[in-house]
Amino acid sequence: MPRRYLFYVSQPYSFAILRPLQDAIRKRGDEVAWFVLGCSARPLQDDEVRLRTTAEVREFDPVAVFCPGDWLPYYFPGLKVKVFHGLPINKRGKDTHFRIRGWFDLYCTMAQSDTDRYRALAEEDPHFAVAKTGWPKLDAILKSRSSVPRSDDRPTVFYASTFTRDVTSAPDLVDTIRRMKDSGEWHFIVTLHPKMPEDIVEQYRSMADDNLTFIESDQDFIPYMGQADVMLCDTSSILFEFMFLDIPVVTLRTNMPGPYLIDVDSVEKVEQALRTALTKPPALMENMRAFSDQLHEFRDGQSSERVLDAVDQxxxxxxxxxxxxxxxxxxxxxxxxxxxxxxxxxxxxxxGG
Known part of the structure; x- marks a missing residue:
């Protein structure tokens, strides 16, 4: 009899994280349903099953509930599995990745460093288990090189920005990105955080043409990642996801600096930094690859399978x-x-949202 699994979604980013896991479940001949609460359900596809009430969840009776967020309905049936919404980054000095809130039975970690920390926490209060599996989203990222073919041979910059007012680069880079894309020398792919102010979003959306592809916040941008030659960002953790594709990163006033990226302190320096990144300086690339290995050990695209194996175990x-x-x-x-x-x-x- 097929096993049933439930995906609990409360943020738009969850769809991209959970779909590789759905693919692995379906390959095993098992069933998946989605429970969306707190964000738009528009990204759901025609062949994806949505449950809308607790009664429907109880009738579906999943053996496990997967959640990338920090909490889920504790009264849902099934093993509660944390698959995380991002890599284990100490972002802006807030080490929230390792906060134990008491909702989950199993934590699926990505590398030895975060596995060791979670196992130490489990020894202090052993009410959850830990398994080093890798992150399902990275399965899709590693396949993105062949997802969407490139439209031309110009240098392609993938730009993404967080929404937090004191760290976002989006307002400052509007004119720079417009000037660069209007020159015809560059191609940009742009996506912005779902909570970005609408006036800023509209400025970028209105730039869409043959030189700039704009991806709405509820669209899956992973298929476009592999088109990029260089990534432009600020303090969004998405920048680390690009490193697994061997794509160098340029940031404007990031709060997560290091030898694994090129950070500049003014918009005037952005274009030259992008040109430098395109040359893939050996020291930069070596540091980037070493840091990526610390965040996520697996490059085989089988993390979703390991998550399911951990649940089976x-x-x-x-x-x-x-x-x-x-x-x-x-x-x-x-x-x-x-x-x-x-x-x-x-x-x-x-x-209709």
Missing amino acids: FLAQPPRLKHKPRNLFRKLKLRRRLAREAKQQIALDQR
Whole structure:
């Protein structure tokens, strides 16, 4: 009898993370359903099953629930599996990647460094298990070289920006990107964070032409990653994802500097930095590859399979774990949040979102 798995989605980025896992599940002859709450369900495809109520989830009865976010409905049936929404980066000095909130049974890690830290946390309070599997999203990223063919031979810059006001580069780079793409020498691919102010989004969207491809925030940009020759960013963790494709990165005033990228402190220096990155300086590339290995050890595109194997192992031989923290106050807060977001989701669905 086919096994059933549930994907819990509360942020737009979850679709790209979970689809490689869906592919692996389907190859095994098993079934997948999606539960979307808190964001648009428009990215769901025609062949993807959506559940809308807790009653439907209970009837579906998944053996495991996969979640890239920080929380999920604790009362859903099935093993609660954390697959993470990003690489284990200490972003802007906030080491939130290793915060244990008490909702998950199994954490699927990416490299020995984060595995060791999670196992140390599990020894302190053994109510969850840890398995080094790799990140499902990277399976799709590694395949992106052949996903969408290049349209021309010009240098292609993939630009992405976070929305946080004190670190975003999007407002500052509008004129620079417009000038560079209008020169005809460059081709840009642009995507912006879903929470980016709409006036900024519209400035970039309006630039779309033969020299600039604009990807909406609810579109999957992974197929376009492999087209890039160089990545331009700020403090969005997406910049590290490009490194696994051996694509050098240029940043404007990043909060995550290091020898693995080229960071500049003014917009006037951006174009020259991009030209330098295109030459792939040996020291830069060596440092980039070494740092990437620290973040994610696997390059075989089989991380989703390892995640499923870890779930199989957990279900076949359940580890001896303590009960999760009772967290009565946090559970009450979560239920209130879920009820509020359920109402918002109904309105969002009615608007076609």
